[in-house]
Amino acid sequence: MEIAIQLVIAGILQGGLYALAAFGLSLIFGVSNVLNLAHGEFLMLGGLFCFLIFSATGLNPFLIGLMILPFAFFLGYIFDRFLMRPLAGKKEHIRLMSSILVTLGAALCIGDVTSFLAGAEEKGVDYSMPSFFWGDLYISYLRLLAMVMIAGLTVGIHYYLKKTYTGRALRATTQNIRGAMLVGVDTSRIRSVTFGIGSMLASIAGVFYVVLLSISPDMGLTVTIKYLCIIVLGGLGSLIGSLVGGVILGLTESIVSYYNPHWGQTAAFLILVLILLIRPKGLFGK
Amino acid sequence: MKRKMSVFCLVFLMAVAIIGPDLTWAEDPKEIKIGATIALSGRFKGIVGTFKTLGNEWAGLINERGGIYVKEYGKKLPIKFEIYDDASKPENARKYYEKMATDPSISFFMGPFSSFISNAATTVAGKHKIPMQMVCANDAVLFEKPNYWRVGVLVPAEDEWERLVPIYKKKGGVKTFATITMDTLHNKGAIKGFEEDLKKNGFEVVYSVVAPPPTKNFAPMIIKLRKAKPDVVCIEALSPAFTIGFLKQMREAGYKPKEIIVGHVTKHVIDALGPYAENITGLAYYYDGDTQDHKDFLEILRRSGFTWGEYMESGIRFWAYTRIKQAIEKAGTLDRKKIMDTLWNMKTKIMGLDSFVTPEGYGALGAWPCQVQGGKFVSIWPLDKAVKLHNYR
Amino acid sequence: MNRIILGIVLLFLLIFPVFNLPYLNTFLIILFMYILLAESYDILGGYTGYINMGHIAFFGIGAYTFGLLWNTGLSLYLSFLAGTLAAVVFAILISFPLFRLQGAYFSLAAFALVKLMEHLTLNLSSITHGSDGLKVLEGNRMIPMYYLSLLLVVAVVVVSFLITRSRFGLAMASVREEEEIAFDFGVPVQRIKTTAMVISASFAGLMGSFYTWYTIFINPSMVFGTEMALMPIAMAMLGGSGVIIGPVIGAVFLLIVEETLWTRFAYLHTAAYGLVILLVGLFMPGGLVRLRPVRRFLIRVGLFKEL
Numbered sequence: 001m002e003i004a005i006q007l008v009i010a011g012i013l014q015g016g017l018y019a020l021a022a023f024g025l026s027l028i029f030g031v032s033n034v035l036n037l038a039h040g041e042f043l044m045l046g047g048l049f050c051f052l053i054f055s056a057t058g059l060n061p062f063l064i065g066l067m068i069l070p071f072a073f074f075l076g077y078i079f080d081r082f083l084m085r086p087l088a089g090k091k092e093h094i095r096l097m098s099s100i101l102v103t104l105g106a107a108l109c110i111g112d113v114t115s116f117l118a119g120a121e122e123k124g125v126d127y128s129m130p131s132f133f134w135g136d137l138y139i140s141y142l143r144l145l146a147m148v149m150i151a152g153l154t155v156g157i158h159y160y161l162k163k164t165y166t167g168r169a170l171r172a173t174t175q176n177i178r179g180a181m182l183v184g185v186d187t188s189r190i191r192s193v194t195f196g197i198g199s200m201l202a203s204i205a206g207v208f209y210v211v212l213l214s215i216s217p218d219m220g221l222t223v224t225i226k227y228l229c230i231i232v233l234g235g236l237g238s239l240i241g242s243l244v245g246g247v248i249l250g251l252t253e254s255i256v257s258y259y260n261p262h263w264g265q266t267a268a269f270l271i272l273v274l275i276l277l278i279r280p281k282g283l284f285g286k
Numbered sequence: 287m288k289r290k291m292s293v294f295c296l297v298f299l300m301a302v303a304i305i306g307p308d309l310t311w312a313e314d315p316k317e318i319k320i321g322a323t324i325a326l327s328g329r330f331k332g333i334v335g336t337f338k339t340l341g342n343e344w345a346g347l348i349n350e351r352g353g354i355y356v357k358e359y360g361k362k363l364p365i366k367f368e369i370y371d372d373a374s375k376p377e378n379a380r381k382y383y384e385k386m387a388t389d390p391s392i393s394f395f396m397g398p399f400s401s402f403i404s405n406a407a408t409t410v411a412g413k414h415k416i417p418m419q420m421v422c423a424n425d426a427v428l429f430e431k432p433n434y435w436r437v438g439v440l441v442p443a444e445d446e447w448e449r450l451v452p453i454y455k456k457k458g459g460v461k462t463f464a465t466i467t468m469d470t471l472h473n474k475g476a477i478k479g480f481e482e483d484l485k486k487n488g489f490e491v492v493y494s495v496v497a498p499p500p501t502k503n504f505a506p507m508i509i510k511l512r513k514a515k516p517d518v519v520c521i522e523a524l525s526p527a528f529t530i531g532f533l534k535q536m537r538e539a540g541y542k543p544k545e546i547i548v549g550h551v552t553k554h555v556i557d558a559l560g561p562y563a564e565n566i567t568g569l570a571y572y573y574d575g576d577t578q579d580h581k582d583f584l585e586i587l588r589r590s591g592f593t594w595g596e597y598m599e600s601g602i603r604f605w606a607y608t609r610i611k612q613a614i615e616k617a618g619t620l621d622r623k624k625i626m627d628t629l630w631n632m633k634t635k636i637m638g639l640d641s642f643v644t645p646e647g648y649g650a651l652g653a654w655p656c657q658v659q660g661g662k663f664v665s666i667w668p669l670d671k672a673v674k675l676h677n678y679r
Numbered sequence: 680m681n682r683i684i685l686g687i688v689l690l691f692l693l694i695f696p697v698f699n700l701p702y703l704n705t706f707l708i709i710l711f712m713y714i715l716l717a718e719s720y721d722i723l724g725g726y727t728g729y730i731n732m733g734h735i736a737f738f739g740i741g742a743y744t745f746g747l748l749w750n751t752g753l754s755l756y757l758s759f760l761a762g763t764l765a766a767v768v769f770a771i772l773i774s775f776p777l778f779r780l781q782g783a784y785f786s787l788a789a790f791a792l793v794k795l796m797e798h799l800t801l802n803l804s805s806i807t808h809g810s811d812g813l814k815v816l817e818g819n820r821m822i823p824m825y826y827l828s829l830l831l832v833v834a835v836v837v838v839s840f841l842i843t844r845s846r847f848g849l850a851m852a853s854v855r856e857e858e859e860i861a862f863d864f865g866v867p868v869q870r871i872k873t874t875a876m877v878i879s880a881s882f883a884g885l886m887g888s889f890y891t892w893y894t895i896f897i898n899p900s901m902v903f904g905t906e907m908a909l910m911p912i913a914m915a916m917l918g919g920s921g922v923i924i925g926p927v928i929g930a931v932f933l934l935i936v937e938e939t940l941w942t943r944f945a946y947l948h949t950a951a952y953g954l955v956i957l958l959v960g961l962f963m964p965g966g967l968v969r970l971r972p973v974r975r976f977l978i979r980v981g982l983f984k985e986l
């Protein structure tokens with residue numbers, strides 16, 4: 001029994017970590033309909049800057065994470081402004097292809113330049129908090145923090161979308177871009193802002209990543225693919241979907257891994273394919 | 287129309303010319319050229335990316351002393367590396383070895399990193415009859431099929447950990463072991479040999495698991511590990527991400543074994559773990575000594591700007607370089623067949639230890655124990671010194 | 680005109696091994712492999728508009744089937760056939776559930792299948808040898824390999840050409856442009872899509888078998904790797920999806936760029952390579968062949984066959 005509880009806890013907490021990273025990707029897809037293959041690079045950059053500043057100053061990594069948020073936003077904003085905006089007016093099919101090329105090219109480019117400048121080695125920040133122990137059970141406070149954060153962000157962004165002008169404009173852009181343009185929403189700017197927010201979320205996830213695991217410059221594409229799978233599972237563009245998707249994946253992995261670590265990874269992808277067969281638009285997709 | 291066609295043909299020919307090899311024939315060898323591919327990009331970059339510098343620094347050191355004496359020409363020839371990036375892919379390695387095989391000025395091949403890339407490379411060496419000194423490749427799959435034109439430098443993967451067991455046997459204090467292995471050919475081989483060795487010496491392996499490389503959540507394994515309560519936890523993983531992830535999560539779970547052994551321990555693993563890395567036992571292809579080889583090795587490391595502990599595979603490179611140098615000196619010629627004969631039959635000493643090649647093609651270099659003490663790597667060999675210096679956590 | 684050009688190129692490629700340039704031979708074999716993968720991807724991706732990010736799954740299945748069967752002592756040709764058939768069977772099996780999905784869902788579900796296959800080959804180590812990799816009897820004869828890969832490339836181009844001229848091709852284009860309207864007009868949409876996927880898969884499976892034969896040794900991350908999966912797609916899109924010559928030009932262009940960068944620069948070549956992909960995506964939407972001067976030239980020599 002205790003083992004089962006421990007596995008569920010570990011699975012949910014791992015899922016929270018997944019969801020945190022997938023969240024920004026989902027947001028970006030929802031608004032600009034782009035499969036951003038460079039998302040993992042933003043995550044990696046967030047983790048890398050955290051590592052570099054931490055090595056130089058020894059500050060608390062989460063404090064550093066807060067400090068680099070504006071830069072992450074700026075990075076996402078200019079990424080969209082210069083690389084994605086020129087494609088916005090193109091035909092649907094062409095746009096999809098071009099966006100794959102541009103983001104794939106950017107991913108390769110960012111990864112390689114980073115590994116040239118900062119070295120290709122695995123980098124991790126040494127920062128830990130003692131876990132919470134209760135008998136044989138344990139809960140890692142850091143992972144709990146990630147979970148609370150993703151839950152908070154989901155709720156927070158949900159209300160942001162409902163209540164504020166930018167949020168409503170953002171939703172309008174998602175639902176009907178022409179309509180949004182007609183009522184005077186600057187859809188291009190909205191998209192860039194979304195990209196900025198997405199990049200910010202990725203960099204937060206990067207900070208957690210570098211603290212809990214480790215990062216390396218060539219990890220970008222691999223994690224992007226994993227997070228793309230998560231948001232597909234939850235339904236593209238659905239915020240609650242990415243949270244649920246992440247937790248489902250984390251739980252499956254955790255429970256199956258207990259019996260056989262190999263099948264843990266396999267089961268995660270199997271679940272994804274099965275859910276898509278039952279619900280072709282993901283769990284919460286419209 | 288005619289003009290258009292000629293333009294088309296011209297463009298095509300230009301494309302061929304750009305990628306075409308330079309077909310210049312060197313009449314008199316002015317230097318000894320060694321061809322190799324190294325993973326300067328792709329997934330192995332973090333492990334071997336810096337060894338291009340190491341090779342060039344070694345060549346620089348030899349050339350400062352005039353080069354390698356070749357009897358046939360009656361003079362010392364300088365040495366030079368020609369290195370391509372195989373991007374950690376066997377088909378790229380094969381392509382570039384084929385490219386280098388057409389260059390008659392290249393007298394030697396050095397192998398690429400990892401067994402499965404070496405597999406592609408040795409095919410080329412065998413086909414064109416060019417001697418290849420392999421480096422980081424010692425898995426059985428590579429030696430199943432006889433190939434005269436390649437020799438290794440390492441002992442079989444199964445024997446890589448053999449120097450650890452005597453320490454525990456002599457020192458006592460630990461009984462039960464657990465092994466966590468990343469699912470790659472090499473890691474599985476090393477752990478298999480180690481476990482057999484442990485059982486032979488009366489130790490007990492209480493938990494043993496193989497996990498796929500992209501594993502991120504180790505909690506299920508750690509739950510089992512805590513129940514098995516081993517004294518020693520061994521992690522063998524080619525990718526540092528695996529090691530770091532596992533150790534950080536073991537720390538989260540609050541499990542404190544008496545001893546942690548990490549097969550591929552590098553500076554970056556230690557940095558990522560901080561004080562927790564203290565007294566982690568590891569393996570490196572170097573041990574402290576005071577032969578001329580030791581001095582040379584430390585000198586090229588100093589020039590390259592890293593230490594043997596930061597990239598534990600650097601020792602393998604040095605052994606391979608030295609073997610090449612000695613083979614040329616012994617053979618006294620650059621004739622490929624004679625050099626290959628020498629590589630097989632040569633029995634020399636490197637760093638004060640015997641270096642030879644077994645009939646299958648394995649070498650004699652194994653890994654030596656080392657330990658992280660005070661944030662630095664300390665070499666703990668020979669055995670008496672190891673028992674004295676080695677600390678449990 | 681187009682016949683003359685194609686004839687010259689083909690003749691040149693046919694007599695190429697006479698020059699005895701092993702390095703260029705290996706380069707061309709890899710080039711043919713990517714041309715074939717890009718072109719066969721485009722049969723589904725370019726003509727029916729379903730961006731199949733899981734195309735490499737067929738390749739990997741072909742590679743493993745070939746290797747396993749050849750190791751049991753089956754003859755080479757039968758093993759090739761079996762590799763192709765395995766990919767085709769897999770394509771038929773997944774086509775029914777997969778084509779219920781649309782757009783990005785389709786692409787990503789297909790990609791998840793690649794990862795699923797990678798993990799399965801890793802797990803079923805009693806059959807596939809898992810991470811130990813699969814080693815086959817040594818092929819190592821450059822000339823037959825060269826001609827076989829050349830033959831495969833010619834075959835895939837000819838098949839694409841025949842498709843564009845047939846009613847089947849038109850039906851595929853109708854699926855790409857307006858699937859629902861095509862369905863209303865009586866186009867058997869599901870059958871068209873499945874057939875396209877099967878044709879596309881058969882070539883990929885055959886090439887996978889060839890790849891095993893060529894590299895002697897395969898492991899799951901080699902044949903199902905992320906970069907391996909994305910590159911042919913990038914090549915097809917970069918050259919011009921939906922044009923016969925597009926993927927060919929894309930593959931030739933990218934590989935020449937890659938080769939030049941790789942042999943000239945030790946560092947930052949991947950970055951330059953990525954930059955090239957990025958710039959093409961940004962400034963040449965629709966790919967290289969749809970760029971006006973290139974397109975005009977191709978139309979004039981009669982090589983621009985679009986669907």
